Amino acid sequence: MRNSLTILPHQLAGQKLTNHAKQALIESGNLARKFGHAEIDNIHLLYAIYLNQGSLGSNILKDFGVKETDLKKLLEQKRDTNAKNVKKNQLLPSNRLKKTFTSAYAIAKKLNYPFVGTEHMIHAIINSDDAAITNFLSNINLKSTPKSLVALFDPAQLSNIPKIFDIPDISLGKPSGKKSSTTPFISKFCIDINKEVHKKNELIIGREIEIQRMINILGRKNKNNPILVGEAGVGKTALVSGLAHRINSGAVPPALYRKKIMGLDVAQLIAGTSFRGEFETRLKEIIKEASAHRNIIIFIDEIHTIVGAGNLSGGLDLANILKPALARGELQIIGATTFEEYKKYIEKDAALERRFQLIQVEEPSKNEAEKILLGIRKDYEKFHNVSISDEAIKLAVELSVRYIQNRFLPDKAIDVIDEAASNIRSKHRVSDFLYQIGKLEDKKLAFLEEKEKLVGQEDYEKAIKLRSQEKEIEQQIKLLQKKQSAVESDYPVNITAADVIETIAKISKIPVEKLSADSGSKIKNIKKVLNSQIVGQKEAIEKLASALLRSQSGVSNPDRPLGSFLFLGPTGVGKTMTAKVLAQEFFDNPKALIRIDMSELMERHNVASLIGSPAGYIGYGEGGKLTEKVRRNPYSxxxxxxxxxxxxxxxxxxLQILEDGNLTDAEGLRVDFKNTIVILTSNIGTADFTNASKLGFESTDKNSAVSKKFNEIKDHTIKELEKRMRPELLNRLDHILVFNSLGEAEIKKITKKELKKLADRLAKQKISLAFNAAAINFIAKKSLAWNQGARLIRKNIQELLENPISEIIIYNRVKNGKISANVKNNSIKLI
Incomplete structure (x- = not known):
């Protein structure tokens, strides 16, 4: 069964009708029923609007001399042969009325009216092709001619109707007053970047080479579409803003003079296109407008999203629709995306890729990043009402590079400055002025909502009163804002290096005191920590620290890693432990250790896994085992x-890492190794070292037989090393460090350290562990083994102490929260 008339307003226009318009539609149905007509037509709606007292449409008809008797007479003359066959609830609008209402809705939308009113309905009725209406207006005695009435409702004049009929300005339900655009689709779905740049008036620092390259490509006859490819945060979008700034200032060749860069919003373009063909229509209109206006350049950020975008129900995606237009040179596009997305989406589509000219946007250097931050400093100072020191900017760049991974300059340094300023400002209490402004803003919003409701009801008198009250509130808000600005200017805040360090500490979870330590004290601290944790290796640690000190002081070659070492020596003496401690203390991050097991790279085809699989092999595009880890964590x-x-x-x-300080992966991306410490370990000579350890653990003095033998083995091992490894590799290392065998004294020290760690773990459970020298000596002697180093210590502590202590805790046998470890009858006893 077909719907009844009572849902007609919702059926035709949802909730976008004024109350008067809804009443007129319902009344038109009543009139059709009253006069015995089979369907509702334009004349019924016209009569219903006339009868709707107080509506704008009724006032217009009466002002032009339309009389009720004339309308009634026309309805009485209308005959309908099918009226008898119509049931009470089956009265429906005619096709003419449906077209009329659609036209009314369109004109309201075109003029940015929030509701369809009776005035829009009259405009639609007068301009319809309804012969009955045309004859009616021609035959009745109007104050003005039908032509003048039609002219009044021309779209260009419709916005002036409220003024003509003394309807007051209430700043709602009125058109925006904007001129109709010659490129409506581009205006709707794109952002004018030239205007945005002019409005913000932000300076673009650096990137002269990339901007000039973009200008050169845009000036070409063919394939004149640049695509900016670089990591997120390196400034690709800023490059486009830089080009727009040059165009605005006229600092471009004639080919780009007065060009407009329009940023396409792909998400908005797709939004609401639920039916097949809607998306394609929108995009084709944009292409058509861009082709007709050759001064327009379309900018698509995240251009990889066009591949597959809008592909609904088997339709074409955005990329495939653009390809023919790009091939014919009908429009110019600037794209921007990351390396990863470019390879994944754009590069695989050869027909799309060849339409663009690639511009690689590299991460700026520290010096370039500092210049960028100095250039934009005023904008952040104005926004946060702070003063940012040069030292803070320099430190923001330096620390963000070291401690904020997976992100790139200048974006991460800017974020540090922005957050530091926000952090300082957040410590200030909200003033009474701001509180009052917030209250008034809420009140203004409530008035706006009430005013919109009144306009929907066409109750203009009450709406005028609300508008006057709204203006009073706006004046109060402006006055309070001036007072608030005066308060803020009286309390300027300086952003210092300490504020930057505090912000970095919050982001990286590294203690402030470690971030604020200078290089010299840091190296001294590393020597101290290494000597405390790595027992018996003072000579190796001294050479290690001296090499790092050279790199930190700027004496060593800056184009090579911070340090490169080869560790030799017997097993279990602290080679791997040294690397772990170094990662923690030098880079302040226990995760800064990247361990590569070379036994996994014994075959030639496995070597490629370090830099990534070549094209055509499994794993291509996933990055290398080594290069990806260093790219994500360059300080390691x-x-x-x-x-x-x-x-x-x-x-x-x-060789490439040690000589050039960088490595190129399988995808052609350069990875920087200049901020890494490279450590190689080798088992060459291990058998000789362990045999030397059989002589005993009693002494490590250089004059002893053990030390003499050990030094002979060192020399022999290095000679053996030179035979088995390429000399050019060994010559590029800073030091070849040979770790000494551990004697009984060193084993005792390590045992005591491990027992202290166990005691600290138990202390967290409020259990005190006491152990005497006898217990330390007992475990140390039991752990002495010429071929094990210190490896047996942890195992013995686990068997002799941890296992029995676990049973005591589980079965609640701990007395007064204390456990003592003593030696009795040649074994450890726990009390």
Whole structure:
């Protein structure tokens, strides 16, 4: 069954009708029923609007001399042969009325009216092709001619109707007053970047080479579409703003003079296109407008999203619709995306890729980033009402590079300054002025909502009163804002290096005192920590620290890693432990250790896994095991374990890292190793070292037989190393460090340290562990083994102490929260 008339307003226009318009539609149905007509027509609606007292449409008809008797007479003359067959609830609008209402809705929308009113309905009725209406207006005695009445409702004049009929300005339900655009689709779905740049008046610092390259590509005859490819945060969008700034200032060749860069909003373009063909229509209109106005350049940020975008129900995606237009040169596009997305989406589509000219946007250097931050400093100072020091900017760049991973300059340094300023401002209490402004804003919003409701009801008199009250509130808000600005200017805040350090500490979770330590004190602290945790290796630690001190002081070559070392020596003496402690203390991050097991790279085809699989092989596009980790964490210790087991091709990779300080992966991306510490370990000579350890643990003095033998083995091992490894690799290392065998004294020290760690863990459970020298000596002697180093210590502590202590805790046998470890009858006893 077809719907009844009572839902007609919702059926035709949802909730976008004024109350008077709804009443007129319902009344038109009543009139059709009253006069015995089979359907509702334009004349019924016209009569219903006339009868709707107080509506704008009724006032217009009466002002032009339309009389009720004339309308009634016309309805009485209308005959309908099908009226008898119509049931009471089946009265429906005619096709003419449906077209009329659609036209009314369209004109209201075109003029930015929030509701369809009776005035829009009259405009639609007068301009319809309804012969009955045309004859009616021609035959009745109007004050003005039908032509003048039609002219009044011309779209260009419709916005003036409220003024003509003395309807007051209430700033709602009126058109925006904007001129109709010659490119309506581009205006709707794009942002004018030239205007945005002019409005913000922000300076674009640096990137002269990239901007000039973009200008050169845009000036070409063919394939004149640049695509900016770089990591997120390096400034790709800022480059486009820089080009727009040059166009605005006229600092471009004639080919780009008066060009407009319009940023396409892909999400908005797709939004609401639920039916097949809607998306394609929108995009084709944009292409058509851009082709007709050759001064328009379309900018698509995240351009990889066009591949597959809008592909609904088997339709074409955005990329495939753009390809023919790009091929014919009908429009110019600037794209921006990341390396990863470019390879994944754009590069795989050869027909799309060849339409663009790639511009690689590299991360700026520290110096360039500092210049960028100095250039935009005023904008952030004005926004936060603070003063930002040069030292704070320099430190923001320096610390963000070291401690904020997976992000890039200048974006991460800008974020640090922005958050530091916000952090300082957040410590200030909200003033009474701001509180009052907030209250008035809420009141203004309530008035606006009430006013909109009154306009929908066409109750203009009450709406005028609300508008006058709204203006009073606006004046009060402006006055309070001036007072608030005066208060803020009286209390300027300086952003210092300390504020930047505090912000970095919050982001990276690294203690402030570690971030604020200078290089010299940091190296001294590293020596102290290494000597306390790595027992018996003072000589190796001294050489390690001296090499790092050279790199930190700027004496060593800045184009190479911070340090490169080869660790030799027997097993279990602290080689791997040194790398772990170094990562923690030098880079303030226990996760800064990248460990590569060289036994996994014994075959030639496995070597490629370090830099990534070549095209056509499994794993292509996923990045290399080494390069990806360093790219994500450029400040790290890289441990190449058991280097002699690797395939010789690995040495070529190491040579490039040690000599140039960088490595190019399988995808052509350069990875920087200049801020890494490279450590190689080798088992060459291990058998000799362990045999020397059989002589005993009693002494490590250089004059002893053990030390003499050990030094002979060192020399022999280094000679053996030179035979088995390429000399050019060994010569590029800062130091070859040989770790000493551990004597009984060192084993005792390590045992005591491990027992202290166990005691600290128990203390967290409020249990005190006491142990005497006898217990330390007992575990140390039991852990002495010529081929194990210190590896047996943890195992023995686990068996002799941890296991029985666990039972005591589980079965609640702890007395007064204390446990004592003593030696009795040649074994450890717990009390």
């Amino acid at each position: 210790v890289i441990l190449f374990d058991e280097i002699e087991k690797a395939h010789p091709d690995v040495f070529n990779i190491l």
